[in-house]
Amino acid sequence: MDISVLVLLYLMAVNIAAFHLMGKDKKKAKKRGSRIPEKTLFLWAIIGGSIGSIAGMQYFRHKTRHMTFKIGMPLILLLQIYLFGRYILGLII
Structure with missing residues (x-):
């Protein structure tokens, strides 16, 4: 199995969780x-589940008033996008 398929499966599983x-x-x-x-909710976001965390916050209307979540989750996602672009895709950002 190709490594990109494994990474995709990992990200899908972490975001669903x-x-x-x-x-x-x-x-x-x-x-x-x-x-x-x-801490556990943030850990799941940090290990790759930021999209699932943000989607869960919106869908369940949960933690949407907490500034740490309102700001923290999107920041984690932006950092992950940056790191992915910089180190995986080799983009100069």
């Missing part, structure tokens, strides 16, 4: 159950 975690945390918040730590 990050999206799911946002939904799971929202459900727990409504039921006042034990929550998923914010």
